[in-house]
Amino acid sequence: MVDDLPDNAQEPDRSPAGTPAENRAVDRRWRLWAAGVVVLALSLAGLLGLVVIPARQREDAGLTMSHAMRRAAGLEAGSPAVAQPLGRSTSLPVSQVSWDPQIMQILAAGNTRRGAQLAAQTCAACHGDRGLSQTNIPSLAGQSPFAIYKQLHDYRTDARVHPQMTPVAKQLSPQDLAAVAAYFAAASKEYAAIGGRDLIGEPHTERLAWEGDSRRRIPACLSCHLNGVGGPIETPVIIGQSREYMIQQMNAYASGARKNDVYGRMRDISKKLTPQEREELARYFQGTL
Ligand code: HEC
Ligand code: HEC
16 A cells, blocks of 8 residues: 555655755746846836837927937926927927818808908018019918918917917917908919919929829829819919928928928928929929019
8 A cells, every 4th residue: 555655655855846956946047037037028118118119209299309208207298289489499299270160161252351451461561462472482372272271270379380470370360360361262363373384394303293202102292282183171282382482391391390281291201302302393393473
């Protein structure tokens, strides 16, 4: 009977796995491994949460790296929406324009007395009599009322910032902005406006304008910017616009200084263009006015 007992019944100190000293040695090895894995996982999580993700988000939010890291660590408030002095301020991350029925009605009403009055009193001095500017200030004639209103609303809400336009847009109500947008859009029907000239340029520039560059995932400019082709509702007409203004805007999109474009469409495109391509495209589209 005694012979049928398992070995360890006679030797209580000895487990099937080995002596206690052997077991402790194995345990220690595993404890070291486990501790190592936990430390590694924590460091990776820290790196990801405090460095990699803030570095990615930093660009779109217009933050410095240290600011982004402090926000990620919870040492600073989460929103970059801090009031900033005009001139050296960066704009808020996104456009807040909304197309409510009342605004749509005003935009559809076209040339009203209120719109014409506001345009003459407040805008004509800079943008030209009927919105056809002879300087680097953008022309408004030829734009859709949606394009004009969208930008005015963005200046009003600090989504786009400019020392001359921001105060103008803030002093008017959204209804007045819609009325003046409708006026300038309608004025272009009566007078020669931007948007209707032949385009002549280098083959590379022409290709970018009409076909884009699929290798670099740049869509054709004119798939959105040609009058009435069905780009986003707020797409401005760029054919005939001032060359310097267009270069300025593409550079501002590329650097992120201007970021009121919905879904970052123009930031994305402008970043992919070389500075020389931006200049050539602006020359290609510029007005001859
Ligand atoms: C003191 C000169 C000045 C006055 C007055 C002024 N603007 Fe402007 N406007 C500018 C400048 C300069 C820009 C370009 C700003 C920029 O680069 O962001 C601009 C830009 C705009 C834009 C954006 C155009 C685009 O293509 O993106 C719109 C829309 C606009 N103005 C409408 C108006 C309206 C409407 C009024 C009158 C209620 C007005 N502006 C009064 C100087 C002026
Ligand atoms: C997917 C549609 C789309 C494509 C493609 C596109 N754009 Fe735009 N673009 C827009 C929209 C929408 C805006 C207005 C964004 C905003 O609200 O700020 C804009 C704005 C601009 C402006 C500023 C105009 C102003 O009056 O302020 C310039 C300049 C411009 N685009 C140039 C180009 C060029 C050059 C290309 C081709 C390389 C191009 N875009 C391709 C949709 C497009």
